[in-house]
Each structure stands twice: as structure tokens, then as C-alpha cells.
Amino acid sequence: MAQAYFPSKVTSPNKELANLLSGERQLKVEDVQEAYVEQKDRLVNAIDATKSIMLDIQTFNKDEWIIRYPQYKEAIETVSPPSAPRRKSLRRSLTFVDDPVTETEVVVRKKMQRSVTVSPISEHTEEEEETDEDASSDFNVLRLDLKLGPNSTVTSLVSQLEKSSIANLLDERINASLNHVDKLRLRVEDTSSKVLVTGDLNAGKSTFVNALLRREVMPVDQQPCTTAFCEVHDAAENKGVEEVHIISQGHSYDVNDESSFTRASISDLEDIVGENEDNERIFKLYLADTRTPSESLLNNGVVDISLIDAPGLNRDSLKTTALFARQEEIDVVVFVVSAENHFTLSAREFLVNASKEKAYLFIVVNKFEQIKNKEKCRRLVLDQIKQLSPRTYENADDLVHFVDSAAALQPYTANPTFDDLESSLRSFVLVKRSKSKLHPVSTYLNNLLTDVELLAGANSIVANTELEQAKESLAQVKPVLERMKNGQESLEESLETLEEEGASGASSRSKLILAQALERVGQGKLGIDNSLVSLPSYPGIFGVWNFARDVRKALLASLDTAVKLAEDEARMITSAGVDRIKDLGEHHLPASVDRNRRVFMPEAMFSTVRKAGKGSTKNRRSLTVVAGGVHGLGIGLAQRPDMQEITFFDLFDVQHQFWLHFGDGQSDKATTADEESAAPTALGLASVGVGALTMVGGQAIGAKGLIEGIIRVSDLFGNETVRKWAAPVLGAVTIGMTAYLVLELPNSIPKTVGRRVRASVLRLHGDDDISFIDAHTFRISRETRKVLRLASWDLRGRFNGAMEERGKEVQAKEEIAKRATRAMEWFGELGRKSEEIRVNARLGSDA
Numbered sequence: 001m002a003q004a005y006f007p008s009k010v011t012s013p014n015k016e017l018a019n020l021l022s023g024e025r026q027l028k029v030e031d032v033q034e035a036y037v038e039q040k041d042r043l044v045n046a047i048d049a050t051k052s053i054m055l056d057i058q059t060f061n062k063d064e065w066i067i068r069y070p071q072y073k074e075a076i077e078t079v080s081p082p083s084a085p086r087r088k089s090l091r092r093s094l095t096f097v098d099d100p101v102t103e104t105e106v107v108v109r110k111k112m113q114r115s116v117t118v119s120p121i122s123e124h125t126e127e128e129e130e131t132d133e134d135a136s137s138d139f140n141v142l143r144l145d146l147k148l149g150p151n152s153t154v155t156s157l158v159s160q161l162e163k164s165s166i167a168n169l170l171d172e173r174i175n176a177s178l179n180h181v182d183k184l185r186l187r188v189e190d191t192s193s194k195v196l197v198t199g200d201l202n203a204g205k206s207t208f209v210n211a212l213l214r215r216e217v218m219p220v221d222q223q224p225c226t227t228a229f230c231e232v233h234d235a236a237e238n239k240g241v242e243e244v245h246i247i248s249q250g251h252s253y254d255v256n257d258e259s260s261f262t263r264a265s266i267s268d269l270e271d272i273v274g275e276n277e278d279n280e281r282i283f284k285l286y287l288a289d290t291r292t293p294s295e296s297l298l299n300n301g302v303v304d305i306s307l308i309d310a311p312g313l314n315r316d317s318l319k320t321t322a323l324f325a326r327q328e329e330i331d332v333v334v335f336v337v338s339a340e341n342h343f344t345l346s347a348r349e350f351l352v353n354a355s356k357e358k359a360y361l362f363i364v365v366n367k368f369e370q371i372k373n374k375e376k377c378r379r380l381v382l383d384q385i386k387q388l389s390p391r392t393y394e395n396a397d398d399l400v401h402f403v404d405s406a407a408a409l410q411p412y413t414a415n416p417t418f419d420d421l422e423s424s425l426r427s428f429v430l431v432k433r434s435k436s437k438l439h440p441v442s443t444y445l446n447n448l449l450t451d452v453e454l455l456a457g458a459n460s461i462v463a464n465t466e467l468e469q470a471k472e473s474l475a476q477v478k479p480v481l482e483r484m485k486n487g488q489e490s491l492e493e494s495l496e497t498l499e500e501e502g503a504s505g506a507s508s509r510s511k512l513i514l515a516q517a518l519e520r521v522g523q524g525k526l527g528i529d530n531s532l533v534s535l536p537s538y539p540g541i542f543g544v545w546n547f548a549r550d551v552r553k554a555l556l557a558s559l560d561t562a563v564k565l566a567e568d569e570a571r572m573i574t575s576a577g578v579d580r581i582k583d584l585g586e587h588h589l590p591a592s593v594d595r596n597r598r599v600f601m602p603e604a605m606f607s608t609v610r611k612a613g614k615g616s617t618k619n620r621r622s623l624t625v626v627a628g629g630v631h632g633l634g635i636g637l638a639q640r641p642d643m644q645e646i647t648f649f650d651l652f653d654v655q656h657q658f659w660l661h662f663g664d665g666q667s668d669k670a671t672t673a674d675e676e677s678a679a680p681t682a683l684g685l686a687s688v689g690v691g692a693l694t695m696v697g698g699q700a701i702g703a704k705g706l707i708e709g710i711i712r713v714s715d716l717f718g719n720e721t722v723r724k725w726a727a728p729v730l731g732a733v734t735i736g737m738t739a740y741l742v743l744e745l746p747n748s749i750p751k752t753v754g755r756r757v758r759a760s761v762l763r764l765h766g767d768d769d770i771s772f773i774d775a776h777t778f779r780i781s782r783e784t785r786k787v788l789r790l791a792s793w794d795l796r797g798r799f800n801g802a803m804e805e806r807g808k809e810v811q812a813k814e815e816i817a818k819r820a821t822r823a824m825e826w827f828g829e830l831g832r833k834s835e836e837i838r839v840n841a842r843l844g845s846d847a
């Protein structure tokens with residue numbers, strides 16, 4: 001026997017019902033009921049579980065991971081030789097709407113009916129190739145309509161559709177599906193089912209309904225009488241009260257809305273139906289069925305069946321009835337035909353149309369008792385049915401019943417044929433309900449879960465790719481960061497040492513050069529042997545004044561040169577330091593970090609124009625002036641007017657000569673910075689010859705001072721004897737010394753000038769309590785330190801910036817890896833959950 005009511009592809013759970021119908025002639029109503037209830041409960045659970053995972057998807061999409069919407073395209077198959085096994089796997093190229101360019105080749109695998117998994121091609125093995133070609137790789141329910149217009153392409157959409165806006169669209173789609181799932185739940189839980197009873201006039205429809213109800217409720221007449229639709233419901237739906245509700249015309253009926261109907265007593269039904277003969281009205285009858293749920297049709301404990309006694313067909317009401325039969329809420333059409341008359345023309349018309357709509361009809365051949373040649377009648381009727389509704393004919397055992405309704409109404413009389421009809425009808429109603437109410441739900445849930453699995457699979461791949469990328473980046477960046485962290489301290493130390501060494505190196509070199517130069521100048525030699533500066537040659541006694549000035553200039557210039565030399569050395573030290581800092585950068589900075597492209601220009605050192613005044617210290621101002629660097633302000637010692645002045649003492653350093661000849665030879669030490677400020681001593685003055693005086697002119701000592709000096713000298717020689725000898729001795733000594741001094745001038749002037757230059761240079765910073773050497777040393781080492789510090793600051797900045805950047809990158813990548821791992825787990829779990837729902841609810845029927 002064919003599997004009743006279902007196409008051949010039927011699988012569980014409808015298959016169970018179908019098997020029940022097909023396996024045995026005698027339908028086990030309880031089993032059908034049980035199977036129905038079980039399936040209903042499974043579906044309700046599946047609906048709730050699906051709803052819960054859909055809500056989870058929404059939350060996950062909103063809070064943790066922007067769900068990507070995949071598109072699967074047919075992958076280009078490589079041409080395989082004819083001998084090779086035919087590839088049945090669904091190789092698809094996976095792209096995303098927001099990124100249609102990146103394609104991943106995947107395999108869409110069918111796991112169970114209509115359930116699919118998506119995995120990267122790399123995880124695919126040849127053994128798994130035996131995949132059903134039917135495996136869907138497209139969305140059913142969650143399909144996003146991304147077409148904006150006839151000319152829009154996916155690529156043109158990309159600019160308009162960001163990842164997040166697609167996720168929003170998906171969210172909306174999920175909302176819509178959630179609403180639909182809610183409706184499905186109501187539908188599954190709605191236990192009402194309508195059975196329309198119709199047939200030819202006088203075929204015995206009302207009698208049949210009465211027989212089903214086991215009481216005479218419907219008016220039965222020899223004359224055709226029923227013109228109204230009488231819907232019979234269980235009184236439980238009307239709070240247990242038996243009554244008739246006459247539906248007010250133009251109102252939609254609601255059992256709880258008094259205004260939508262008029263009440264009447266059951267006993268008045270005949271009159272009411274009679275009164276409304278010309279109107280096709282609807283009455284609602286509420287009847288209490290006292291039989292047990294297993295016996296009762298109305299009160300069967302599974303679905304609330306309502307019977308609709310429709311008007312006979314061969315009236316004008318044919319169309320109305322036909323329309324009624326087409327209504328979606330009509331689960332089963334029971335056609336009552338009289339065994340005596342068979343099918344009239346209008347009955348045939350109705351049956352052909354109805355069987356197109358409902359495929360299976362339940363046919364009651366009534367008044368069968370009266371037929372003498374029952375077999376012939378049976379054959380004739382079945383032959384007619386075969387033509388009118390072939391499918392009904394195929395299942396005639398269950399769907400075509402030859403009974404006598406009037407006999408069934410006889411109390412206390414066993415009527416197995418009618419009982420059989422009743423069981424069949426109940427099962428048919430349940431199976432039909434399963435098909436009309438449960439099956440669409442099962443299909444929808446299955447489609448939705450398939451979509452969920454496609455989403456989960458695609459997003460798992462995305463998450464996996466992101467994880468791999470993050471891991472790859474981390475594998476590169478993390479060691480760099482570690483290296484930087486470890487190297488930070490040593491870099492810091494190296495830079496400090498470099499700065500320190502540079503500054504102290506420059507300082508000690510400057511100090512040495514300047515000290516040596518000053519020492520030489522003090523001895524009347526050029527501070528530096530340099531072709532640029534040379535000592536003038538002695539022009540003779542009459543040019544002695546200019547000679548002294550030129551010597552002074554030359555010595556000063558040689559000191560300037562020494563300063564320049566010290567600066568040049570500092571430049572070299574700085575340059576070497578900058579190079580070492582560069583090397584440190586090369587060593588410590590990651591390859592991708594930009595190096596300092598600025599070129600160090602040593603000649604730019606010591607050339608800063610300092611603005612004296614604003615915020616500058618006294619010390620700085622004096623340094624500015626003294627900074628004799630040729631590259632400085634151009635005011636070297638040799639250019640300073642105050643240093644050019646030549647005095648008498650540049651020619652004759654009396655005190656020095658005195659100590660040289662009579663003292664302990666320590667005059668050099670005595671030539672302190674105070675020398676010039678000290679007043680000329682009496683002895684000094686006394687030793688000055690007239691010639692010298694004339695040469696000096698009024699330059700240094702006035703006549704008044706000279707006379708005062710002589711008086712003071714004469715005071716020394718207070719004693720008579722001494723006074724007597726003193727004059728000649730003093731005269732001789734004076735003459736001798738003068739001659740000696742004059743002869744010695746070419747040699748002594750440079751020395752005297754040098755000594756005095758040295759002394760005055762050393763005193764230049766007297767106010768600041770700092771010497772010429774120290775001032776320059778300080779300036780030069782400070783400049784060196786400054787340049788080195790700038791370079792090391794730059795490196796430090798780059799290093800710290802790069803380290804911070806790497807730190808952030810590592811953090812970001814770790815975050816991505818964490819999120820991707822979580823997403824992978826989550827989507828994996830989602831796929832598993834979805835599959836579990838599918839398995840538990842036994843979804844996937846193609847019925």
C-alpha cells in the first residue's frame with residue numbers, strides 16, 4: 001500500500017503517522033494521536049530552542065562580533081579525467097558582501113537532510129567527497145535582499161554597505177524571523193481543526209453529523225433543508241455550556257464578544273435553521289460530548305475538531321460551499337454521497353475542484369444498508385472516485401467508507417463499520433493537521449537552522465582566518481616588543497654613558513688645549529702653532545709701541561685659534577657620539593621604524609646666536625662675548641677693543657722684572673689677576689728710566705705720581721750714609737737696568753705682553769668667578785652635551801614611541817585573537833546547538 005497522504009520522500013516524523021496509516025487496515029487512533037502530540041511537543045521545544053539561539057545570535061552580533069554575511073558562489077571546478085570518481089562535493093567560493101573580493105574556497109558538506117556544514121578546503125579530504133549535490137549553500141530564511149536597484153552590483157554595494165550595516169540588516173532579518181517563529185508557535189499550539197461535511201442534497205449529511213455526535217442535533221428532513229453552515233464545537237470552548245450562537249451578520253465572530261452573536265437553545269436549532277432558509281448563515285453549536293476522549297471526535301484530547309454541516313450542493317450554494325472548502329482553516333473535507341444516487345453532476349464538479357485543492361478527500365458513501373448489491377455499488381462508486389480524485393482512490397481503504405449513518409444512530413447497536421470510519425476520520429484529521437500545521441513549521445525551522453549553520457560555518461572561517469592572522473602578527477611583533485623591553489634599560493644606560501663621555505671628553509680636551517695655549521701665551525709664544533697667526537717681527541725701538549700692540553693681537557688671535565681648535569675637537573667628539581647613537585638606534589630600533597634622517601652638521605655647533613637679556617644669566621651673557629669662536633659672534637679676543645689696549649706695563653713689566661732679578665723667581669705665580677689693579681710700587685717707579693718715561697709719555701704715569709714715588713723712595717733711605725751712597729748707586733743701577741731692558745725689549749715684550757694677556761684673559765671672568773679655560777670648557781662641553789642629548793632624545797623618542805606602538809599592536813592583536821577564539825568557539829557551539837535542535841525535533845522532512 002502506498003504511503004498515505006505523503007509523497008514518497010517522506011521521512012520522520014510524518015512518516016510515522018503515514019506508516020501508521022499505511023501499515024494496517026485498522027488505524028490505531030491512539031498511536032496516531034500519540035505521534036501527533038509527540039511531534040507537536042518536539043516542535044514547540046525546537047521553536048523555543050531556535051528562538052533562544054536566534055536571540056543569542058542577536059546579542060553576540062551586537063556585543064561581541066559583527067556577524068559577516070556570506071555569499072557562496074559556484075567554485076570553478078578543475079576538470080577531472082573521466083575515469084576519476086565524480087566529484088559530488090559542493091565546492092563553493094565563499095565571499096562576504098562587505099568584502100566581495102576576498103574569496104575562500106570551502107566545502108559545503110551535507111550532514112543530515114538539508115543540514116550543512118561549511119569548512120575550509122584545507123580541512124577537506126577526498127574521502128568526504130561523497131556529498132549530496134542537493135546540499136544547500138544558500139540562505140532560505142535569513143536571505144538578505146541586498147539589491148538596491150536593477151543596475152546595482154555587489155561591488156557597487158560594498159561602498160554603501162559597511163560590515164556593521166550588513167550586520168544590522170541581518171539583525172532586522174532575525175527579528176522578522178523571530179516574529180514568524182512566534183506565529184509558528186501559536187500555530188503549532190492552536191489545536192483547532194475544522195472538518196467540512198458537504199455533499200449532495202439529501203445525501204444524509206445532517207444524519208452523518210448526528211451519528212458522529214451520537215445524538216440527534218442537526219435537523220434531519222426528508223426534504224432538503226440545510227441552507228446554513230452549522231459549525232459544531234465542543235461545549236468546553238463555550239465554558240461547558242450547550243447552546244447555539246447565531247452569528248450577527250457583518251460581524252466577525254468571537255465567543256467572548258456578546259455583540260457578535262445571539263444566543264439560542266439547542267432545541268430551537270430546527271426552528272432557527274428553518275427560519276433562515278434563504279440565507280447562507282453560520283451557526284455555532286456548542287455540544288457537550290460525554291464520551292471519553294478516545295471515543296469522541298469533538299473532545300478527543302488532541303485537537304479541537306469542529307464539524308461544519310454545509311448546505312447540499314445542488315442548490316445555488318455550490319459556489320459558497322466550494323469557497324468554504326478552499327479555506328485554509330478547513331483541514332479535512334468529508335464528502336457525503338448517497339449510495340443510492342452516487343455522484344451528481346454538481347458533486348463531480350465539486351470533487352474535481354476540491355481534490356485539486358486538498359488532494360485527499362474523505363468520502364462517506366451513506367445509506368449503504370439499503371443497497372442490495374453492495375459489491376456492485378462499492379465497485380461503481382470506487383470507479384467514479386478513481387476518476388474524480390485519484391489520490392483518494394489510492395487510499396480508498398482509509399478514505400472511502402460505506403456506512404449507514406441512520407443505523408449508527410441506533411442506540412445500543414454495535415456498528416463496526418461506522419466505528420472504523422470514525423477512527424479513520426480522526427487519524428485523517430490528525431495526519432492532515434500534521435501536514436497543514438506542523439509540517440510548515442518543521443520546514444521553516446529547518447530552513448532557519450540551516451541558515452544559522454551556514455552563518456556559523458562562514459563566520460567560523462572568518463574567525464579562524466582572523467585568529468591565524470593575529471597569531472602570525474603576534475609571532476612577529478611580540479618578540480620585537482620583548483627585545484625592545486629587554487633592551488630598553490641597556491639603551492638608556494648606553495645613551496647616558498655616551499652623553500657623559502662625550503661631554504667629559506670634550507671638556508677635558510678643551511681644558512688641555514686651552515691650558516696649553518694659555519701656558520704658551522704666558523711665555524710669550526703663540527698659543528697654537530698655526531700658519532694663520534704669527535708673531536710680528538721687532539721693528540726697532542721706535543716701533544716698540546706698535547710692536548707690543550701687534551704682539552698682543554697675535555697672541556690673542558692664537559688664543560682664539562686655540563678656542564677654535566678646542567671646538568673642532570669637540571665637534572669630532574660629538575660627531576663620533578652622534579654616530580654611536582645612530583649605531584645604538586640601528587641595534588635597538590625594529591627594522592620597520594623610521595631612522596632619524598637628519599644629518600648631523602658639526603659646523604653648526606657653537607654657532608647659536610644667543611639672545612642676551614631675556615631670561616639669560618649674567619654668566620651666559622659674558623660667555624657670549626668671550627666665546628671667541630671664529631664661528632661665534634665674530635667677537636674673538638683679538639677683536640675686542642678692551643683687549644687691544646696697550647699700556648706701559650706691556651713694555652716693562654716692572655714688578656715682574658724686579659722679582660725676576662731680585663726675587664725668588666716666582667713672578668709667574670705672582671702674576672695673578674690682581675697684578676694690574678695694584679698700584680705701581682715705589683721701587684718699580686724708581687727703576688723707571690727717563691727714556692722709558694719719554695716713550696711712555698703720558699700714557700701711564702703722570703708727573704705727579706712720579707714725584708710722589710721719588711719722595712717715598714727717599715723716605716726709605718732716611719739715614720745719612722745711605723743717602724750719600726744711594727744717589728750714585730741708584731743712578732748706576734738705573735742706567736744699567738734701563739740699558740738692559742731696552743736691549744731686551746724684542747724678547748721681553750712678547751713675554752710681558754703674553755704674561756699680561758694671560759693674566760687679563762684669566763681675569764676676564766673674574767666677576768663670574770670662572771676662568772677663561774673653565775668658561776670655554778664649560779661652554780664647549782655644554783654644547784657637546786646638548787647636541788648628544790638632542791640625538792639621544794630623538795632616539796629615545798623613536799624607541800619609546802616604537803615600543804609603545806608595538807605594545808599597542810600586541811595588545812590589539814591579542815584582543816583580536818581572543819575575540820576570534822571566542823567567536824570560533826561560539827560559532828562552533830552554535831552549529832552544534834542548531835544540529836542538536838534539528839536532531840531532537842527530527843526536522844528535515846521534505847514532505
Ligand SMILES: Nc1nc2c(ncn2[C@@H]2O[C@H](COP(=O)(O)OP(=O)(O)OP(=O)(O)O)[C@@H](O)[C@H]2O)c(=O)[nH]1
Pocket residue numbers: 200201202203204205206207208219220221222223224225226227311312366367368369370403404405406407
Ligand atoms: N435509511 C437511511 N436513511 C437515511 C440515512 N441518512 C439519511 N437518511 C434519510 O435521508 C433523509 C435526508 O437526510 P438528511 O440528513 O436531512 O440529509 P441532508 O443531506 O442533511 O439533507 P439536506 O441538508 O437537506 O441536504 C432523511 O429522511 C434521513 O432520514 C441513512 O444512512 N439510511
